[in-house]
Amino acid sequence: MSSDRPESSDRPESSDRPESSDRPESSDRPESSDRPGHRKRPDELRSHAWYGDPGLRAFGHRSRTRQMGIAAEEHLGKPVIGVVNTWSEINPCHIHLRQRAEEVKRGVWQAGGYPVELPAISLSEPFQKPSTMLYRNLLAMETEELLRSYPIDGAVLLGGCDKTTPALLMGAVSMDVPAIYVPAGPMLRGxxxxxxxxxxxxxxxxxxxxxxxxxxxxxxxxxxEGIARSPGHCMTMGTASTMTSAAEALGMTLPGAASIPAADSAHSRMAAATGRQIVEMVWNDRRPSHILDRRAYLDAITAVLALGGSTNAAIHLVAMAGRSKVKLTLDDFDALSRKIPVLANIRPTGAYLMEDFYYAGGLRALLAQVRDHLHLDRLTVTGHTFGEVISGADVHDADVIRPWDKPVWAEGGLAVLRGNLAPGGAVIKHAAADPRFHRHTGPAVVFENYQDLQQRINDESLPITPDTVLILRGTGPKGGPGMPEYGMLPIPDRLLKQGVRDMLRISDARMSGTSYGACVLHVSPESHVGGPLALIRDGDLVTLDVAARRLDMDVSEEELERRRAAWTAPAEAYGRGYGALYLDHITQAEEGCDFDFLAREGTVAEPESR
Incomplete structure (x- = not known):
């Protein structure tokens, strides 16, 4: 039995907030005037503008609610809770969320709220092409506008599969009504x-x-037949578990929620407890803006690094922080990575799976191992401090969750690289790579796009050896389009048969958090907009030096200028529709790949409800 129990009603006995000079410092804290404290009256609820007026429009709202079988005494004067559900029959990671939504609603009713389920687009990583990343911002927009356009006082967000977590939170942060996240949970072991x-x-x-x-x-x-045996997202430390864990570290879930396997009965209990919690949050006006300051995002990075989490977190957390008006950069990831070791022994960096992690104590136990590097006095959705919610967490298996002095990897599993091949930055999960590639020079073999890679990777005329650096371009935010997970380039069959299992691979793509190998990702600016990756040619020598955080090609600036003058921009993939909107407004990887018009400052008026 795990101690990773998501309870919200019992206050921990001790706040346990040690002072530490090693703890990151930040002045980005909510001002006292913007902190929750005043308990709302029913007539101060946002939904009161829809239901409480004696005029014609409120009559229509109330009568249509009666049309759905809901009596006035069941909803009037109660917080209206939007249960934003990304359930879909084409998303196996979320196939249980229909039932979880019912359990959330049960909790809302128990606490005196009125739940309404709001279906939202489901980003199904296994099926959606060319990439769910193309649609992350669409779900973020939908979430924000669902919460704005309907009489919603608070939101419970149900997701888990990769891009769903950042998308739902980005939308909720931009709307800034009380919101709490229900992670879908990992599937059982294969x-x-x-x-x-x-x-x-x-x-x-x-x-x-x-x-x-x-x-x-x-x-x-x-x-x-044996690899996927239950509902839930990937049970390795892929992007799904990385981002749900980041959501918990941000303080946006009940304590322990991210680690519970989807099939465990504790997951159902957590869903109902979340429904009860959101009603309390509405009455106390506890919103994302009170929780998500710079300290929260730094703690989320710390959690990701200690987990050996997905490189995709670098994109998503930057985008999420931007919605919170917090400046977060790749340099924040790299600075913390040099201090925070990998302590979670979970694949692909380690040996175990999320089910083992849960029974070993879960995320609360891991966070307790790095508590001296966390901001323990910041607020969470529970109304308690971060230090309080991780207090008392124990490790039950010290091989799954390692102590500080016996890490899986001595420093965080992610390094940020710069150089003349990546002036805007690139990332590598070096903890999951063959150490011999941490400092490596080799000749480039270049593929123009993913189709070219598929067609030619096994061409025996290509001069590919184990020391070759495989380069893939045309796969970034615009070039992909949508920055697909092509970054774990396949090793040629002939080298696999010789026993080769890793090579240095570089692209402007992403890779699945479940992937591994010496893969340099997110090279920025991307080749599609004329970044240096567009200029490299077969045979150019490329040097990776992880310790120095460098990624360079041995080509003179004069030669690069000649190549740049001869370069022509590739054709766009979309001439109309959502794809054209995406291409017109997407930012680069180090900026979070958000839409520029969603990330910028600006006010949005409340809708006229009468």
């Missing part, structure tokens, strides 16, 4: 012939073995 399988990570591993000829088609079919 199984094949007595071996534990991890989603994503073991797909890449055994696909390479199949191409190398070490497993059969029958083996591959059995792995397919």
């Amino acid at each position: 199984n094949w012939r007595g071996s534990v399988l991890g989603s994503g990570s073991d797909v890449w591993k055994y696909w390479a073995e199949k191409r190398a000829g070490t497993i059969t088609d029958e083996d591959w079919a059995e792995i397919e």
